Amino acid sequence: MKYILVTGGVISGIGKGIIASSVGTILKSCGLHVTAIKIDPYINIDAGTFSPYEHGEVFVLDDGGEVDLDLGNYERFLDIRLTRDNNLTTGKIYQSVINKERRGDYLGKTVQVVPHITDAIQEWVMRQARISVDDDGVEPQVCVIELGGTVGDIESMPFIEAFRQFQFKVKRENFCNIHDPCNCIIIFSTTCIMCRCSTPLETAVKEKISMFCHVEPTQVICVQDVSSVYRVPLLLEDQGVVSYFCQRLNLPVGIRPRKMLAKWKEMADRSDRLLEHVSIALVGKYTKLADSYTSVIKALEHSALAINHKLEVKYIDSADLEPTTLQDEPVKYHEAWQKLCSSQGVLVPGGFGVRGTEGKILAINWARKQNKPFLGVCLGMQLAVCEFARNVLGWEDANSTEFNPESEHPVVIDMPEHNPGQMGGTMRLGKRQTIFRSIPSVLTFLESLNLCLQFVGQDVEGERMEVIELEDHCYFVGVQYHPEFTSRPIKPSPPYFGLLLAAAGKLQSYLNKGCRLSPR
Numbered sequence: 140m141k142y143i144l145v146t147g148g149v150i151s152g153i154g155k156g157i158i159a160s161s162v163g164t165i166l167k168s169c170g171l172h173v174t175a176i177k178i179d180p181y182i183n184i185d186a187g188t189f190s191p192y193e194h195g196e197v198f199v200l201d202d203g204g205e206v207d208l209d210l211g212n213y214e215r216f217l218d219i220r221l222t223r224d225n226n227l228t229t230g231k232i233y234q235s236v237i238n239k240e241r242r243g244d245y246l247g248k249t250v251q252v253v254p255h256i257t258d259a260i261q262e263w264v265m266r267q268a269r270i271s272v273d274d275d276g277v278e279p280q281v282c283v284i285e286l287g288g289t290v291g292d293i294e295s296m297p298f299i300e301a302f303r304q305f306q307f308k309v310k311r312e313n314f315c316n317i318h319d320p321c322n323c324i325i326i327f328s329t330t331c332i333m334c335r336c337s338t339p340l341e342t343a344v345k346e347k348i349s350m351f352c353h354v355e356p357t358q359v360i361c362v363q364d365v366s367s368v369y370r371v372p373l374l375l376e377d378q379g380v381v382s383y384f385c386q387r388l389n390l391p392v393g394i395r396p397r398k399m400l401a402k403w404k405e406m407a408d409r410s411d412r413l414l415e416h417v418s419i420a421l422v423g424k425y426t427k428l429a430d431s432y433t434s435v436i437k438a439l440e441h442s443a444l445a446i447n448h449k450l451e452v453k454y455i456d457s458a459d460l461e462p463t464t465l466q467d468e469p470v471k472y473h474e475a476w477q478k479l480c481s482s483q484g485v486l487v488p489g490g491f492g493v494r495g496t497e498g499k500i501l502a503i504n505w506a507r508k509q510n511k512p513f514l515g516v517c518l519g520m521q522l523a524v525c526e527f528a529r530n531v532l533g534w535e536d537a538n539s540t541e542f543n544p545e546s547e548h549p550v551v552i553d554m555p556e557h558n559p560g561q562m563g564g565t566m567r568l569g570k571r572q573t574i575f576r577s578i579p580s581v582l583t584f585l586e587s588l589n590l591c592l593q594f595v596g597q598d599v600e601g602e603r604m605e606v607i608e609l610e611d612h613c614y615f616v617g618v619q620y621h622p623e624f625t626s627r628p629i630k631p632s633p634p635y636f637g638l639l640l641a642a643a644g645k646l647q648s649y650l651n652k653g654c655r656l657s658p659r
Contacts, residue, residue: 140268141388142309144302145285145317155319156209158333158362159285160216161372162317165381166281167217168372168400169392174272174279175213176264177206177226179287180294184230185223195430199624200225208433209285211624215437216372218627219272224263229294232259252297260301261308280391290318315387319362331358331383339363357383369407369628373400402629406444413449417643420482422502424490426454435488435516438626442639445631450639453478457487457498479505484512484614484642487519489621493542500526512614512641514634520607520617521551527592527609614641 145159156177163173183189186197187205198211204223214221236259240250268282286302288295306314319333332352334340340348340361349356360378365371385392419439425431436452443450458464459475479485485506487499499519503526506513515523521539528537528550536543539551596606596618609615618634626632631639640646649655 140265140279140309140313141281141390142264142268142305142314143281143283143317143384143388144314145283145319146290147286147319154335154362155285155287156212157368157371158317158319158375159209159283160212161375162380162384163213163281163283164216164372164403165376165400166283166384166390168403169381169385169390171281171390171392172271172273172277172279173217173281173283174219174268174270175210175217175221175225176267176282176284177209177213177287178284178298179207179226179228180292180298181228182230182233182294183228184234185226185228191425191431192428195428196433198434199621207287208430209287211434211437213283214624215627217272218629220274221272222270224267224270225272227260227263227267229297232256232263232297235259235263253300256297257301257304260298261305264305265309281388312387312389315384330354331360331380331387333360333362335362337364367407367410369403369410372403373407376400406628409447410444413444413447415448415643416451417443417446417448417484417639418451418453418482419484419486419638419642420453420455420479420502422455422457422460422479422485422487422499424457424492424495426456429454432488434621434623434626435486438623438632438635439486439639441626441628441631442636444628445636446639446643446645448639448643453482455479455502457495457502460498460501461495482511484514484638486638487513487515487522488623489517489519491518496522496542500529504530507609507612507615510613512638512646513612513616514614514638515617516621516623516634517619520619523607523615523617524550524592531592614638614646 143162145155145162147155159175163175167173179186185205186194186207189197191197196208196211197205198208199205200210200223201220202222204226206221206223206226210221210226213219213225233256236250236255239245245255264282264284269278271278286295286298290299306316315331317331317333319335330352332348332354334348340359340363345356345359345361348359352359357379360375360380362371362374365374381392384390421432421435423432429436439452440450455475455478459468459471460479464475465472479502485502487503496518499522503513503515503519503523505511507526513523515521525537525539528534528548534548534550536546537548537550538546540546540549540553541551543549591610591612593608593610594604594606595608597604603619605619607617614637616634616637622632622634626635637646640649
């Protein structure tokens with residue numbers, strides 16, 4: 140097993156996740172099996188209770204793990220399936236060690252950060268690195284580990300010490316460190332330096348970095364600004380990163396195929412020459428921070444690229460669409476509605492809490508009446524049902540019991556696993572099976588009235604409605620699950636793909652051609 144540790148200094152959020160994903164991508168393109176681990180030094184057990192404003196999106200894995208959004212990058216770039224244990228936090232490590240101490244596993248010893256915490260970190264990494272993440276079940280050959288935060292943080296020190304020991308435990312030929320940027324790099328014996336910059340570095344600058352950081356000039360890699368993230372793996376490959384790792388880690392890579400990363404290059408080139416635009420209104424609660432909807436935006440980008448359109452996302456705070464905003468801040472109200480009305484499609488993603496729900500319902504109502512393509516995800520689907528019940532069935536107080544427990548028409552109810560008294564681990568998460576119904580049914584009162592709203596997908600028990608669609612509409616779909624978590628650059632998520640096709644006016648043509656796109 141080969142280990143590549145990606146660390147960073149100065150500040151968090153300088154691109155370690157994209158660099159780690161890109162390194163894994165170019166190694167996987169060489170025929171190697173690659174896995175990834177993200178280490179977050181915070182004391183939280185997982186990312187499930189984080190505020191979207193502070194930490195961005197919570198990415199959900201197939202096993203229901205609520206993890207850092209960087210694991211979404213790993214899955215999208217490497218096309219792999221990770222588990223909750225691929226995200227290691229200080230909270231998980233301390234919980235594991237304390238549980239062992241309570242069981243008496245340490246036989247009365249004084250439990251300390253060194254060696255007990257550091258040993259637990261190393262054991263966790265070595266165990267998780269050998270778990271298959273590909274469909275073929277083959278054990279990985281390379282594990283890319285991203286240490287979140289910054290090297291100088293006090294929270295990171297146990298992990299730094301653990302990997303200082305780890306490099307000697309697994310031997311020099313099996314461990315390598317990538318650091319971004321060029322400071323605090325003397326902790327590990329060997330380092331590949333990734334320099335983030337706006338323009339390519341001159342040779343003299345690389346030589347100076349090489350001299351003062353005790354590395355060869357070939358180990359100084361320039362990661363300048365590029366037109367899209369799809370170009371980062373190509374940028375690293377062009378600078379000989381594969382050759383360096385093959386030599387440094389003695390990787391079992393033969394002669395590289397001439398078309399290495401051909402699909403990535405084709406995507407990057409196509410992304411740069413897009414001429415047509417498609418605009419989607421994202422009506423949400425956390426629109427002030429784009430990272431709150433990272434996977435949603437990526438799913439839209441994948442679908443837009445597949446139909447050769449440049450994506451324009453119009454972020455709309457759902458509360459700005461409500462009548463109260465018209466009274467308090469009329470300019471903001473009219474700007475929000477102008478954005479919505481000028482969009483070619485509407486997306487209402489998931490969310491929590493009552494704030495802004497009425498604005499989302501107004502946006503859904505507008506999309507339904509104006510025959511605009513609409514996709515509702517999770518809460519978006521639930522509110523689409525509420526909107527239909529209010530404005531078509533005439534149930535004016537129709538609502539979810541989450542927002543109005545006293546409603547006479549509770550069209551959305553809580554499920555047994557939801558516990559309002561506990562914050563973490565109370566939702567039904569993970570990969571599930573959805574059964575699509577091909578024959579019209581009278582299971583629900585809505586369908587029995589023949590008012591066009593169909594529940595076309597449900598869970599295997601038939602208790603939870605998972606997919607809705609509106610007949611006689613260009614595209615009106617709601618899904619209870621989160622398809623954005625399974626979207627890939629080369630394989631877009633179908634619900635998002637359908638939304639973009641409809642927004643661009645290509646859905647009917649796509650269906651008429653047997654679900655084939657026109658030649659590019």
